[in-house]
Amino acid sequence: MSVDDVRHVAMLARLGLTDQRARELTQDLNTILEHMDVLSRVDTRGVNEASAFGAVAAVPGEEGGERGGMRLREDKGPPIPLAEPPEAFAPEMRAGFFIVPRLSTHEDALDESSDEESE
Amino acid sequence: MRQHTATSIAESVRSGEASATDTVARALTRAREIDERDRLNAFLYRADEQALEFAARVDADSAARDTAPLLGVPFAVKDNLNVIGLPTTCGSRILEGYVSPYTATVVDRLRGAGAVLIGKTNLDEFAMGSSTENSAFGPSRNPIDPTVVPGGSSGGSAVAVAAGVVPIALGSETGGSVRQPAAFCGIVGVKPTYGRVSRFGLVAFGSSLDQVGVFGTNVTDAALALRVIAGRDDRDPTSADLPVADYPAAKPSAKGAGNPLLKGVVMGRPKEYFPAELDARTAELCDRALERCRSLGAEVRDVSLPHTSLAIPVYYIVAPAEASSNLARFDGVRYGRRVKAEGEGLRGMYEATRSEGFGPEVTRRIMLGTYVLSAGYYDAYYRKAMQVRTLIADDFRKVFSGGVHVLFTPTTPTPAFPFGSRSDPYEMYLSDIFTCTANLAGIPALSLPIGRTRGLPVGGQLMAAHFDEERMFAVASALEESLGPDAHR
Numbered sequence: 001m002s003v004d005d006v007r008h009v010a011m012l013a014r015l016g017l018t019d020q021r022a023r024e025l026t027q028d029l030n031t032i033l034e035h036m037d038v039l040s041r042v043d044t045r046g047v048n049e050a051s052a053f054g055a056v057a058a059v060p061g062e063e064g065g066e067r068g069g070m071r072l073r074e075d076k077g078p079p080i081p082l083a084e085p086p087e088a089f090a091p092e093m094r095a096g097f098f099i100v101p102r103l104s105t106h107e108d109a110l111d112e113s114s115d116e117e118s119e
Numbered sequence: 120m121r122q123h124t125a126t127s128i129a130e131s132v133r134s135g136e137a138s139a140t141d142t143v144a145r146a147l148t149r150a151r152e153i154d155e156r157d158r159l160n161a162f163l164y165r166a167d168e169q170a171l172e173f174a175a176r177v178d179a180d181s182a183a184r185d186t187a188p189l190l191g192v193p194f195a196v197k198d199n200l201n202v203i204g205l206p207t208t209c210g211s212r213i214l215e216g217y218v219s220p221y222t223a224t225v226v227d228r229l230r231g232a233g234a235v236l237i238g239k240t241n242l243d244e245f246a247m248g249s250s251t252e253n254s255a256f257g258p259s260r261n262p263i264d265p266t267v268v269p270g271g272s273s274g275g276s277a278v279a280v281a282a283g284v285v286p287i288a289l290g291s292e293t294g295g296s297v298r299q300p301a302a303f304c305g306i307v308g309v310k311p312t313y314g315r316v317s318r319f320g321l322v323a324f325g326s327s328l329d330q331v332g333v334f335g336t337n338v339t340d341a342a343l344a345l346r347v348i349a350g351r352d353d354r355d356p357t358s359a360d361l362p363v364a365d366y367p368a369a370k371p372s373a374k375g376a377g378n379p380l381l382k383g384v385v386m387g388r389p390k391e392y393f394p395a396e397l398d399a400r401t402a403e404l405c406d407r408a409l410e411r412c413r414s415l416g417a418e419v420r421d422v423s424l425p426h427t428s429l430a431i432p433v434y435y436i437v438a439p440a441e442a443s444s445n446l447a448r449f450d451g452v453r454y455g456r457r458v459k460a461e462g463e464g465l466r467g468m469y470e471a472t473r474s475e476g477f478g479p480e481v482t483r484r485i486m487l488g489t490y491v492l493s494a495g496y497y498d499a500y501y502r503k504a505m506q507v508r509t510l511i512a513d514d515f516r517k518v519f520s521g522g523v524h525v526l527f528t529p530t531t532p533t534p535a536f537p538f539g540s541r542s543d544p545y546e547m548y549l550s551d552i553f554t555c556t557a558n559l560a561g562i563p564a565l566s567l568p569i570g571r572t573r574g575l576p577v578g579g580q581l582m583a584a585h586f587d588e589e590r591m592f593a594v595a596s597a598l599e600e601s602l603g604p605d606a607h608r
Contacts, residue, residue: 001490006486009486009490012489013489014469014473015473015482015485015486016470021482025483028483028544029483029486031543031544032435032487035431036436036500036504042429042507044510047506047507047510049506049509050327050509050512050559051505080221080354082220084220086453088218089216089217089455090452090454091451091454091456101464103466
């Protein structure tokens with residue numbers, strides 16, 4: 001990984017990095033990835049990617065189905081009642097909406113607005 | 120530092136010999152002592168008021184007296200489990216100011232059994248680490264020797280139990296975060312089968328690996344706590360709808376009275392967990408433990424789990440990949456801290472919040488995870504790791520289907536290490552070498568004390584087939600009894 005690769009990945013992960021931190025991470029990640037190289041030498045032809053880790057792996061479904069011991073909940077209703085509304089813990093809300101700064105790509109298009117934030 | 124067990128506390132509260140209120144008040148005093156006087160830094164939050172209120176309710180509830188198995192037993196939870204009205208920090212600055220609006224199922228279940236939550240414990244930030252040195256609120260210290268780490272990531276919970284504050288505590292496991300600190304602090308730590316325990320209310324790290332685990336001063340207490348929290352929860356679709364056995368009463372399948380306790384039990388000794396460079400005293404203590412099991416009637420077989428050496432590379436691809444996705448939700452919008460970046464819009468806010476909010480190890484893992492999932496690298500890293508993960512899980516499947524009931528290994532390659540001694544990230548990752556295999560395969564595993572080396576505790580690990588916690592506890596309990604005080608010397 002080059003420093004530019006690290007900057008690109010940081011952009012994907014929405015992490016801001018100083019130049020020094022980017023250089024440190026480049027070194028750290030390259031060292032770690034070197035240890036991962038051993039995997040490229042393992043013959044995995046015909047091996048499926050792991051996809052079941054507990055109940056599904058261990059317990060056949062009741063009617064031979066694949067869910068095994070795990071059961072999906074019914075897809076309905078509000079999932080979980082909260083003791084406090086999001087207003088109690090969100091950094092900024094208004095009228096039931098999360099307030100976020102404007103998308104920078106939209107800033108140029110908004111000449112009439114003096115309001116810094118959109119909903 | 121040894122204290123009453125959960126079982127004996129519940130018994131004395133039940134008989135009226137002690138009240139829940141007095142018991143909980145003593146635990147809170149002890150919690151203050153170990154942090155303020157002894158500087159062990161076990162707790163991130165002490166819930167004095169909530170705990171005493173709850174204890175008073177336990178004392179007033181005469182209906183619970185006969186049925187609640189953990190009546191008046193104080194407990195602590197790792198601070199990545201949510202509890203209504205209490206802050207959840209995950210050991211991170213990014214959750215500053217967040218107070219949870221709901222309670223984790225595991226906490227509800229312990230409270231339903233009469234236990235009283237006294238506080239939330241320190242951890243490596245977002246459970247990423249093996250020493251608690253990655254906590255944004257400073258490391259915890261090992262009560263056996265404060266110059267060494269208590270292990271991690273659930274270090275604070277291990278310290279709270281080992282220092283005699285609470286007889287049971289909850290942690291979470293992604294790659295060994297309960298068993299490793301249990302081994303380092305000389306107590307019992309259990310990682311249940313993937314799917315055995317509800318994760319509702321646990322802040323997600325690696326979703327195909329995470330499980331809530333328990334700490335106890337002894338095997339029976341840990342077994343009791345697991346029995347209480349285990350079982351299907353409709354709020355967690357990955358929790359299994361399977362019966363939960365009476366773990367504290369678990370007995371090996373010895374047929375007929377008069378037989379040795381472990382008669383009929385086949386134990387495997389996987390050679391890959393006993394490399395030549397293993398700490399000599401650790402190897403000797405493992406041999407002693409296996410010898411005790413043999414003398415109790417167990418058959419010990421040499422077995423092989425040939426893909427073991429690949430577990431760390433696999434784990435450190437899979438876990439960061441899942442973490443990079445799970446931690447995307449910490450963006451300064453919905454909860455916790457927001458850092459505003461002048462004039463840079465939404466993306467600037469995301470980047471400023473996340474770079475200031477996350478510490479170095481979390482940043483490193485998010486970067487690693489994002490990279491191995493990114494276009495062009497996915498096949499070489501993530502897909503490959505998930506294929507090798509299948510091979511690792513198959514190793515276990517073959518051994519267990521070949522007639523082995525439980526595997527015995529050291530929990531960690533070394534005892535607790537001094538603060539700052541593992542500054543190279545990969546060297547720190549190697550601490551998980553004997554534990555992360557169970558998480559990758561989804562099987563249950565347990566660490567119990569089997570002796571000391573240079574004054575520091577050594578843990579022995581038992582691993583069993585999926586959902587066979589009962590047999591694992593039975594063997595652990597027999598070994599614990601056979602070792603007696605030798606487990607701590």
